[in-house]
Amino acid sequence: xxxxxxxxxxxxxxxxxxxxxxxxETLSNGIPVIHLPFGREDLVEIQxxxxxxxxxxxxxxxxxxxxxxxxxxxxxxDSLAFAEILDFYGASVDIESGFxxxxxxxxxxxxxxxxxxxxLQEMLLxxxxxxxEFTQYRQRSLQQLSVEEKKTGYVARxxxxxxxxxxxxxxxxxxxxxxxxxxxxDQLRACYHTFFRPGPAVxxxxxxxxxxxxxxxxxxAFGKMTYLPTQQxxxxxxxxxxxxxxxxxxxxxxxxxxTIRAGVPSISRNHADYYPLLMTSIILGGYFxxxxxxxxxxxxxxxxxxxxxxNALRHSGSFSIGTDVGHDFVEPCIREIHLEIERMREEPVSxxxxxxxxxxxxxxxxxxRETLFQLGETLxxxxxxxxxxxxxxxxxxxxKDLTPADIQNYSRKYLNPSxxxxxxxxxxx
Amino acid sequence: xxxIEYSVNVLANGLRxxxxxxxxxxxxxxxxxxxxxxxxxxxxxxxxxxxxEHLMFGGSRNIPSYDTPLQKAGGENNAFTTNDITNYYVxxxxxxxxxxxxxxxxxxxxxxxxxxxxxxQKSVVIExxxxxxxxxxxxxxxxxxxxxxxxxxPYRWPTIGKEISHIEEASLEEVVNFFYxxxxxxxxxxxxxxDVKTSEVIRLAEKWFGEIPTxxxxxxxxxxxxxxxxxxxxxxxxxVPLAAIYKxxxxxxxxxxxxxxLDLITDLLSGGRSGKLFQYLVKETEIAQSxxxxxxxxxxxxxxxxxxxxxxxxxxxxxxxxVRRVLDNLMEVSEKDLQRIKNKAEATAETEFTTxxxxxxSLAIYDSLGNPEMINQALDHYLNVSREDIHRVVAQYLIxxxxxxxxxxxxxxx
Numbered sequence: 091x092x093x094x095x096x097x098x099x100x101x102x103x104x105x106x107x108x109x110x111x112x113x114x115e116t117l118s119n120g121i122p123v124i125h126l127p128f129g130r131e132d133l134v135e136i137q138x139x140x141x142x143x144x145x146x147x148x149x150x151x152x153x154x155x156x157x158x159x160x161x162x163x164x165x166x167x168d169s170l171a172f173a174e175i176l177d178f179y180g181a182s183v184d185i186e187s188g189f190x191x192x193x194x195x196x197x198x199x200x201x202x203x204x205x206x207x208x209x210l211q212e213m214l215l216x217x218x219x220x221x222x223e224f225t226q227y228r229q230r231s232l233q234q235l236s237v238e239e240k241k242t243g244y245v246a247r248x249x250x251x252x253x254x255x256x257x258x259x260x261x262x263x264x265x266x267x268x269x270x271x272x273x274x275x276d277q278l279r280a281c282y283h284t285f286f287r288p289g290p291a292v293x294x295x296x297x298x299x300x301x302x303x304x305x306x307x308x309x310x311a312f313g314k315m316t317y318l319p320t321q322q323x324x325x326x327x328x329x330x331x332x333x334x335x336x337x338x339x340x341x342x343x344x345x346x347x348x349t350i351r352a353g354v355p356s357i358s359r360n361h362a363d364y365y366p367l368l369m370t371s372i373i374l375g376g377y378f379x380x381x382x383x384x385x386x387x388x389x390x391x392x393x394x395x396x397x398x399x400x401n402a403l404r405h406s407g408s409f410s411i412g413t414d415v416g417h418d419f420v421e422p423c424i425r426e427i428h429l430e431i432e433r434m435r436e437e438p439v440s441x442x443x444x445x446x447x448x449x450x451x452x453x454x455x456x457x458x459r460e461t462l463f464q465l466g467e468t469l470x471x472x473x474x475x476x477x478x479x480x481x482x483x484x485x486x487x488x489x490k491d492l493t494p495a496d497i498q499n500y501s502r503k504y505l506n507p508s509x510x511x512x513x514x515x516x517x518x519x
Numbered sequence: 520x521x522x523i524e525y526s527v528n529v530l531a532n533g534l535r536x537x538x539x540x541x542x543x544x545x546x547x548x549x550x551x552x553x554x555x556x557x558x559x560x561x562x563x564x565x566x567x568x569x570x571x572e573h574l575m576f577g578g579s580r581n582i583p584s585y586d587t588p589l590q591k592a593g594g595e596n597n598a599f600t601t602n603d604i605t606n607y608y609v610x611x612x613x614x615x616x617x618x619x620x621x622x623x624x625x626x627x628x629x630x631x632x633x634x635x636x637x638x639x640q641k642s643v644v645i646e647x648x649x650x651x652x653x654x655x656x657x658x659x660x661x662x663x664x665x666x667x668x669x670x671x672x673p674y675r676w677p678t679i680g681k682e683i684s685h686i687e688e689a690s691l692e693e694v695v696n697f698f699y700x701x702x703x704x705x706x707x708x709x710x711x712x713x714d715v716k717t718s719e720v721i722r723l724a725e726k727w728f729g730e731i732p733t734x735x736x737x738x739x740x741x742x743x744x745x746x747x748x749x750x751x752x753x754x755x756x757x758x759v760p761l762a763a764i765y766k767x768x769x770x771x772x773x774x775x776x777x778x779x780x781l782d783l784i785t786d787l788l789s790g791g792r793s794g795k796l797f798q799y800l801v802k803e804t805e806i807a808q809s810x811x812x813x814x815x816x817x818x819x820x821x822x823x824x825x826x827x828x829x830x831x832x833x834x835x836x837x838x839x840x841x842v843r844r845v846l847d848n849l850m851e852v853s854e855k856d857l858q859r860i861k862n863k864a865e866a867t868a869e870t871e872f873t874t875x876x877x878x879x880x881s882l883a884i885y886d887s888l889g890n891p892e893m894i895n896q897a898l899d900h901y902l903n904v905s906r907e908d909i910h911r912v913v914a915q916y917l918i919x920x921x922x923x924x925x926x927x928x929x930x931x932x933x
Contacts, residue, residue, distance in 0.1 A: 180866025391642025453593025
């Protein structure tokens, strides 16, 4: 039996698998709960989401440190005892403090839901902020920073955000050595009372559970507290202008490679142009078959990896390109990145190229509906960015009819090389 | 944990085909594992198996580009190389299953060996070498620890290779020989996991892989590492802010019954924030900035390693003494401590198998270790470990004469 190996097997139509159904509930004191029953495994994830983080604080890093310290002791357990009892139930709490939200995500076996939610309550409602734990944590973090500061990637990231958004903008200041050193123990409690004690903005749940049991458990732990969610405004709201342009060098002693980061301020997550611009970024550098990867890695061999991303946040965002290359490849690599941006602006992509990138991306969107954790993450991102929670298939609608001409237009509109700022961390100028 | 059901079929050419049906999402994972890794390399051509993995994406006999048709079908893929195996996987919509068979079978049939592709990928891998190992503080520590720990066994070099020159010198002829010596249906396991029917998978496997000839493999008998009888040390000085100490103890191979107790020990030592190393060295005594232990689940005898950074102002002697004390205390591990890490192991197993990809990879790895049913047995082995087992393996393996230590110190002294 001879088969023709030169031809791809016939492909069927892409089937859109629906996003699992969401349910909205409210605890007795008014805390909103959005939940999503899903999964084959006996697991539940509970995300307590707060409007707190880098964009709401005047002192850089304070919210992040405060949220971390909440796992370091409470009225019932000291730091070690708390870590041990969570581990004993096979549970974990991940703390994530970003620009527009801070969340505490509990992952637990379904059969331990009641006990582990009680532990979550201890941590969120009765933290004790032991001074020794804080001093140690800050000390360790500063020591770790001394290692990070030797990495070209860290130096590039920090300077890039600063040059792109300005050191006064929340998206522009990364918490570094100075900021961390400035944080004092007595500020933690004040930060906690401002952002966390009033209660979470929303509770997001996913996994395998009985709805009644879930609500009983959540009401028992969080339904009785006085609920006064914070109404703090994000300091990131408002228009952004590129603050710096051109190439900026940051030498790093003993480096063998340079980290290159280039980009412009860009649109927010709920902007009308989000999906077309996202498609543009995928074609330019968002996957293995992208132009930057094909040219700079697969043709030239300058780098192990290169990519670009549209980092669209709640109030604005950035479009950036990043790679690590041997010092000798810095100049040619910059030249090729320039050429690829120009090519996006000067000529339409082929229909074939657009179709490949589109199918790749939509396949990826569907693949991220596989686990309760992925669904929980999608749900959280949508909530944090004020997106419509009834519409998780927007990418399919908005990308379906994009044409090569559209991609060219969006490239011209958003990728203007004269507005780019470039950071080269590593080799000397 | 629920039992994972699967079937095993072997084609006439030796290809092992494993199928797990799961229809919670209309996706499929296709995992192809080749039983070749860095340990099969010529000692003068280290890093070759990994370089070869890169070349597997450079086009095959009938298909000029591997990636483009896959992406067009809504799929994504990647691969990795270890000292023991090279693993390729594809995730795609279930109805596109045949696309993966088409692509994977063609590159098992024959690669499009090209000098241009080799030259570019050599350059890419050299940049990878720099990015991951040389341009990071402490990045070369494990490159130094390996040859201290292994003196004879080919595990003495890492998958990226011993040195950049080995990659630079690789020739196209060597690439061709490597392909025909190791890439063969009789040296591979194909695992399909997802929204599929087993009978359909078998039909497609016969159709696309059935005609690939069995090849004579170039597997060599590997030299086995002799037992270590005295402690080994190496000191280097680098531009780093903190002194770091890397330790490695020999442990048996993955399928040895002692592996489970040893793996649980690394959880006791450094699983999460309740880990004994973190609690004692970092928090209680503040001797270390960080400390963590890892067990390496190698196919041949592997190692437990312990990586730590000494806190500024603390001595290396204090760190060493602290580590010794944590290890001694393992001899008095409580029933509650043991139960805690077993509960964690159970939760981890539950979480791990939420993705098709992890199920597919685990089935492939266990199959290549000799028994795919280990996917359903491993957790019980962990749950059956007793305090006596822990005591016994600590006394047997975690002893100074079985240990190699790398002192990675700042240039200006410490």
